Amino acid sequence: xxxxxxxxxxxxTRALLDPLLKRAEHCPALTAGAAGSFLSEGGSHEIVRFxxxxxxAEHDPLRIGLFAALHGDEPAGxxxxxxxMTELVDEPWRVTGYxxxxxxxxxxxxxxxxxxxxxxGLDLNRQFWQRSSQPEITILERELIAGNFDGIITLxxxxxxxxxxxxxxxxxxxxxxxxxxxxxSERVLPRNRAAMIDGFEASEGLIHRCFExxxxxxxxxxxxxxxxIFETPALAPVxxxxxxxxxxxxxxxxxxxxxxxxxINL
Ligand SMILES: [Zn+2]
Numbered sequence: 359x360x361x362x363x364x365x366x367x368x369x370x371t372r373a374l375l376d377p378l379l380k381r382a383e384h385c386p387a388l389t390a391g392a393a394g395s396f397l398s399e400g401g402s403h404e405i406v407r408f409x410x411x412x413x414x415a416e417h418d419p420l421r422i423g424l425f426a427a428l429h430g431d432e433p434a435g436x437x438x439x440x441x442x443m444t445e446l447v448d449e450p451w452r453v454t455g456y457x458x459x460x461x462x463x464x465x466x467x468x469x470x471x472x473x474x475x476x477x478x479g480l481d482l483n484r485q486f487w488q489r490s491s492q493p494e495i496t497i498l499e500r501e502l503i504a505g506n507f508d509g510i511i512t513l514x515x516x517x518x519x520x521x522x523x524x525x526x527x528x529x530x531x532x533x534x535x536x537x538x539x540x541x542x543s544e545r546v547l548p549r550n551r552a553a554m555i556d557g558f559e560a561s562e563g564l565i566h567r568c569f570e571x572x573x574x575x576x577x578x579x580x581x582x583x584x585x586x587i588f589e590t591p592a593l594a595p596v597x598x599x600x601x602x603x604x605x606x607x608x609x610x611x612x613x614x615x616x617x618x619x620x621x622i623n624l
Contacts, residue, residue, distance in 0.1 A: 412452075539607075
């Protein structure tokens with residue numbers, strides 16, 4: 359949907375991130391830094407990366423990468439990640455055994471201008487692993503390589519959907535994690551049960567196929583991590599999108615723990 363006729367809502371990345379950056383100064387489990395920075399005509403921009411290390415479990419820490427606001431006009435995911443990490447500072451047991459790398463605002467110029475695309479007018483979520491020259495992609499691909507993640511979760515919101523849904527990319531593990539996450543978050547917002555969502559066949563809010571060039575693990579990474587996209591209905595109240603996302607995230611992590619416990623016992 360073209361949004362050029364709509365008066366732009368200008369947003370401030372610092373207003374969202376600063377309270378959490380302050381918390382990081384006093385919480386050893388939470389660290390923050392620049393994943394990278396770049397220049398546009400509007401000035402200099404930073405992509406901020408947080409890390410949260412949950413209490414130790416008996417296994418090696420499970421590395422999860424969480425990404426939001428690749429589309430700058432979808433702030434709910436960024437707000438959800440910030441709220442969740444703020445809660446984790448006080449209740450770290452909720453992510454026992456996990457090492458989280460969190461980039462709440464992947465597209466800072468789009469976030470500030472409230473546009474889907476970045477400052478160059480490109481949809482960043484079609485640019486991954488295609489030798490893109492966009493600085494955001496260079497920074498994010500570097501994070502995806504360095505993170506060597508066991509799981510990748512990307513958050514979006516969709517103003518054409520009346521309910522929650524997700525992309526599982528046709529992989530069984532992704533589906534096995536996404537199904538209970540949708541079931542749990544459905545207590546907060548309805549699920550989209552349409553037969554077609556976003557131009558793809560869907561069942562019970564699950565889409566198997568996907569667009570080319572979406573944020574994903576490096577193609578050469580072995581084994582490939584679990585890798586899924588969670589979508590909230592953009593026109594629902596933001597607080598509910600945030601709460602539904604946090605419920606979904608914690609369910610995904612709990613289910614992944616259960617999956618690993620079962621596979622170790624096989
Ligand atoms: Zn999106």
